[in-house]
Amino acid sequence: MSKAPHTPPGSAARYIAKDEPGALRRLALDRIRFDLTSIRLFIATVEHGSISRAAGRQCLAVTAASRRIAELEAQFGVALFQRRPHGMVPTDAGRGLLAHARALMQSVERMHNDAVAHAQGHKGLARVAACTSAALQFLPADIRAHQEAFPDIDIETQEGTSYGVIKALVQGTAEVGIYEAGVSAPPATMRTRPYREDRLVLVTHRGHPLARRRQVGFDDILLCDLVGLNEDSALSMLLVRLAASRDGKLNVRVRARSFDTMLAMIQAELGVGLVPQGVARWLAVSKAFRQVEIAEPWARRQFVLCHRHAPDISSAALSVAEFLAESAQREPLPA
Structure with a gap:
């Protein structure tokens, strides 16, 4: 014949009395004060069927382990184990809470892994x-x-x-x-x-006089109507510096906010424009365009x-x- 469930000591016994009115009570969450060591001990006791073996695995004295189990039972208001001659057997409540305990430890492990990932810059x-x-x-x-x-x-x-x-x-x-x-x-x-470098190329309409050239320099560009980016762009500021170094004047007919808009203006034969080579290879693919190399050092940018x-x-x-x-x-x- 099995022994009666192990009853939590002290006042906790009244929470599990079957003849007490309102047996299905709500326990306030602020009563819960257990720590992860107690949860690990609870899981280990179920797995080993012995509180002494579980205590050894958790590096706890048996008396301290027994007190922790009793505190868990008092906080939850249920008996978690039946005491038998050959060990501890979980009650129905104990088996039910075991799944939550294991899920809690898995969440803690994920939380720890996430914290490590954040600390190492991996999340x-x-x-x-x-x-x-x-x-x-x-x-x-x-x-x-x-x-x-x-x-x-x-x-x-x-x-x-x-x-x-x-x-x-x-x-x-x-x-x-x-x-x-x-x-x-x-x-x-x-x-x-340093990050990367690119090269600027001159993009023209295929009917433009410079479209037949293999290479051009800034003096050639300075004679042309230009399609440029906004004045606060690095490319526009580069053109201003180059023009000033040659005592020249830029003839910017149209300014655009993006390279695709700039290329649309060039396709409409409103002028020529300076475009990064990688962008030109991607966007200036129409047969209407020609890409001309700029044979001067300033065309390479860092x-x-x-x-x-x-x-x-x-x-x-x-x-x-x-x-x-x-x-x-x-x-x-x-x-």
């Missing part, structure tokens, strides 16, 4: 601001490679001018920035590293990776910054 959200040229030519492939390596890091991108990128870094709306090296440098408190120093940057953002820097080192420079 979280990184905000990256990039100038349009870098965002179109390099960032998509780099983000894809990063997400394959770190699937638990989400990346929020912001596209704008190089000046806008530096502003976003200073204001804290972005943690990692990529901008064209010709613009003003960010504050000295931020870390900067992009810069910038971010705050730890601890003023999240571990996820720092992980992205390090990955982008390493990817740039592995990538061959454009021909």
